[in-house]
Amino acid sequence: MNTAARRLCAEFLGTALLVVGGVGTAVLAPQVGPVGIALAFGLSLLVLVYVLGPISGCHLNPAVTLGMALSRRLPMREAVGYVISQVVGAVVGVLVILLIAADRNGYRLATDGVGANGWGAQSSGGYGLRAALVVEIVLTGLLVFTVLTLTAGTDLTAVAALPIGFVLVLCHLIAIPIDGTSVNPARSIGSALLSGHVALGQLWLFIAAPLVGAVLAAGAHRLLHPVGADLERADATARPVRSR
Numbered sequence: 001m002n003t004a005a006r007r008l009c010a011e012f013l014g015t016a017l018l019v020v021g022g023v024g025t026a027v028l029a030p031q032v033g034p035v036g037i038a039l040a041f042g043l044s045l046l047v048l049v050y051v052l053g054p055i056s057g058c059h060l061n062p063a064v065t066l067g068m069a070l071s072r073r074l075p076m077r078e079a080v081g082y083v084i085s086q087v088v089g090a091v092v093g094v095l096v097i098l099l100i101a102a103d104r105n106g107y108r109l110a111t112d113g114v115g116a117n118g119w120g121a122q123s124s125g126g127y128g129l130r131a132a133l134v135v136e137i138v139l140t141g142l143l144v145f146t147v148l149t150l151t152a153g154t155d156l157t158a159v160a161a162l163p164i165g166f167v168l169v170l171c172h173l174i175a176i177p178i179d180g181t182s183v184n185p186a187r188s189i190g191s192a193l194l195s196g197h198v199a200l201g202q203l204w205l206f207i208a209a210p211l212v213g214a215v216l217a218a219g220a221h222r223l224l225h226p227v228g229a230d231l232e233r234a235d236a237t238a239r240p241v242r243s244r
Helices: 003-028 030-056 062-070 076-101 129-150 157-179 185-195 197-224 229-238
Strands: none
Touching: 003 030, 003 076, 003 185, 030 157, 062 076, 062 129, 062 185, 062 197, 076 185, 129 157, 129 197, 185 197
């Protein structure tokens, strides 16, 4: 298998496992509550960054991939392949969750769902469209900015895994009561496709808002970390300290 194919397979597998770990906890073990669900998402991503980071960079999220492409760290053609792999992986992950959930007495897809995002009547906290829009833009921007910053200039996969995982936990702690937390269009697409018309009708926000957040994050990163600045920082860190 060539390098490009390995990367796409890693993005497919990683996104499927992230969905099973995070959305699966929300659907199959809702008794753990928002904190448990947030930890499930963050810990799943943390482990996957260690495992798949050396292969594909472990984006597992079209918003992260867009941020990388806009920062010129990933060719746009390759980015398209990443996004397709992520969406297919998310759908497969939700199918696995549904296969397990359907074997539980009393489970009904129409009422219990598969972790779809939503606002209004679909929001556990009763939040509306504006709240969902703002929180998805801001939190996705935070996530993508964190990824771009921690992976700039050198191979920081091992170091980056912890803060990236913790940022995803934070995003879920904030947004679960608002819209169920997306910050990942692939995750939202997977759940919406199998949840039905209401989730599909609101899906546009959970695609558009995270992508807007990614664009803003890429712009902020370019402003605060100009081209070459990360390399200069890494070089300065590597220089020995001179005694006076």
